[in-house]
Amino acid sequence: MSHEVRGVVSLAKGEPVTMQTIIVPDPGPGEALVAVKACGVCHTDLHYREGGINDDFPFLLGHEAAGTVETVGDGVGDIAPGDLVVLNWRAVCGNCRACRRGRPWYCFNSHNAAQKMTLADGSVLSPALGIGAFAEKTLVHAGQCTKVDPMVRPEVAGLLGCGVMAGLGAALNTGNVSRGDTVAVIGCGGVGSAAVVGAKLAGAARIVAVDIDDRKLATAAALGATDTVNSRTADAVEAIRALTGGFGADVVIDAVGRPETYEQAFYARDLAGTVVLVGVPTPAMRIDLPLLDVFGRGGALKSSWYGDCLPTRDFPMLIDLHLQGRLPLEAFVSETIALDEVEAAFAAMAGGDVLRSVVVL
Numbered sequence: 001m002s003h004e005v006r007g008v009v010s011l012a013k014g015e016p017v018t019m020q021t022i023i024v025p026d027p028g029p030g031e032a033l034v035a036v037k038a039c040g041v042c043h044t045d046l047h048y049r050e051g052g053i054n055d056d057f058p059f060l061l062g063h064e065a066a067g068t069v070e071t072v073g074d075g076v077g078d079i080a081p082g083d084l085v086v087l088n089w090r091a092v093c094g095n096c097r098a099c100r101r102g103r104p105w106y107c108f109n110s111h112n113a114a115q116k117m118t119l120a121d122g123s124v125l126s127p128a129l130g131i132g133a134f135a136e137k138t139l140v141h142a143g144q145c146t147k148v149d150p151m152v153r154p155e156v157a158g159l160l161g162c163g164v165m166a167g168l169g170a171a172l173n174t175g176n177v178s179r180g181d182t183v184a185v186i187g188c189g190g191v192g193s194a195a196v197v198g199a200k201l202a203g204a205a206r207i208v209a210v211d212i213d214d215r216k217l218a219t220a221a222a223l224g225a226t227d228t229v230n231s232r233t234a235d236a237v238e239a240i241r242a243l244t245g246g247f248g249a250d251v252v253i254d255a256v257g258r259p260e261t262y263e264q265a266f267y268a269r270d271l272a273g274t275v276v277l278v279g280v281p282t283p284a285m286r287i288d289l290p291l292l293d294v295f296g297r298g299g300a301l302k303s304s305w306y307g308d309c310l311p312t313r314d315f316p317m318l319i320d321l322h323l324q325g326r327l328p329l330e331a332f333v334s335e336t337i338a339l340d341e342v343e344a345a346f347a348a349m350a351g352g353d354v355l356r357s358v359v360v361l
């Protein structure tokens, strides 16, 4: 059997997204059918629509979601119908070299549903990040579902499915921010603001938020940034150095992912400090740094894919912290919208009006 639902599809590069009828198969072995309750609009969805990820149109967009398990296929034991789950794009395989070495957050064989969702005419859809959750129902691998405390609101829980987890993890996991560290975050959208929150949670002594939009800086300050720098009017590197005793920050997180922000991150850190690149560059971007500076300044230049998270380890823990009042995830939900308002939400995101627009179903 299959299900006919409504979903948000990107049919062709650069074209506005449209509502389409989606055919969702019943779950096969190892799969789960999830009734989507909430799905955030992430910059990566816009990257897909612009052809910046790959050319496998049509895409069923949406990948930052929470929902209720409707049915499961054979062999699924960890989740059951009725469970509130956060969807993830890192269902680790347990068998690849990374998993076997005990570094499953680098798993390069993570699971997705084997069956395909299609349009009514049979064309196969590419679900964004193997999820496709701007739809009333979606089909995923059961390992993409992490059960969390049902007390949490779905529009808040779903945020952990991508951007907020990426930002929190960039600080907590990849950057390994520790008590007393100085931290700078360049770009304070949904991802960067979450990095600010992660740095605060880890006990950073000073958190410098950098953005070109004063509204984002105000939000970052409300979330725990101790200082803000508008890099349109001030030199980000000089400002971060001035705020950190002339040294630079221990950890600088680039949550934009452009050559100029990466270069700022590279020079704004203290000697032997850490750069974490979590913003996603486009294929055309290049950096040009004196190799002697790469050597001489030492430290670590790291990338953070999905905040180096492990959904099974991190999602329930972060939801618990949220329910205890220690993690203000609700602050990231700027607006809740309907499924047919995703295109407008892209405009709001591009205009810098929101941290997250979240589709609620």
Ligand SMILES: NC(=O)c1ccc[n+]([C@@H]2O[C@H](COP(=O)([O-])OP(=O)(O)OC[C@H]3O[C@@H](n4cnc5c(N)ncnc54)[C@H](O)[C@@H]3O)[C@@H](O)[C@H]2O)c1
Pocket: 042, 043, 044, 047, 162, 163, 166, 186, 187, 188, 189, 190, 191, 192, 210, 211, 212, 213, 216, 231, 255, 256, 257, 258, 260, 261, 277, 278, 279, 280, 281, 304, 305, 306, 307, 349, 350, 352, 354, 355
């Ligand atoms: N690594 C991962 O796993 C992962 C996961 C999710 C998203 N991302 C990526 O993270 C990036 C940020 O995503 P988002 O959802 O927060 O986007 P967003 O559009 O909400 O935020 C981007 C922010 O950067 C600011 N900005 C833009 N240019 C700047 C500049 N030159 N200097 C300083 N600030 C600048 C904007 O004003 C905005 O506040 C995107 O590239 C996205 O694709 C990465």
Ligand SMILES: [Zn+2]
Pocket: 092, 093, 094, 095, 096, 097, 098, 099, 100, 104, 106, 107, 108, 109, 110
């Ligand atoms: Zn693996």
Ligand SMILES: [Zn+2]
Pocket: 042, 043, 044, 045, 063, 064, 162, 163
């Ligand atoms: Zn995303």
